[in-house]
Amino acid sequence: NAGVTQTPKFQVLKTGQSMTLQCAQDMNHEYMSWYRQDPGMGLRLIHYSVGAGITDQGEVPNGYNVSRSTTEDFPLRLLSAAPSQTSVYFCASRFGGRGGYTFGSGTRLTVV
């Protein structure tokens, strides 16, 4: 049981490049979310999904796209990287109803 797996763990991008952060969970969780963590800001919600084919925007969605074609996978796409997107990105999942998220170990992204 791997839980929530994020790849890559580290990435350096040049301004304007695009890339996809991968997230997969093997717990059959309905809900999945992407957060970014910045110093002094806590974790901020980028996008979330309540099931395959259903996604919605969170607090800071600009510059990011998501899709949920399967229950297991929830990739986050950076369309045109900017230095302001330098952050640590966490993917998380949980069952429906009340409860806490299971988080992945994060992707540290630097945009130069």
Place this chain on the structure above:
Amino acid sequence: DQQVKQNSPSLSVQEGRISILNCDYTNSMFDYFLWYKKYPAEGPTFLISISSIKDKNEDGRFTVFLNKSAKHLSLHIVPSQPGDSAVYFCAATTYNNNDMRFGAGTRLTVKP
């Protein structure tokens, strides 16, 4: 707009004593509150939660208290252990639990 605030960036306590971490929120629609613990280079781990219909929830050494009138919650750890040293995040959400907002975190150091 920081709807969940942890005003103490850090806290240091002696092993065996009580640790009290505080959290304030501004959105009166929040009705479910959670605490997460985070070690360096790992994702946050769900610790304990409380619904707004309760004012206290215990799980072993961890107790969360909720004061709805003051829009304040706290996490008590008794007794504190060196292994509790981590960053603690407070989180809050509304009934649909899709948009979970986090505080900036408090770094707890438990000294042997």
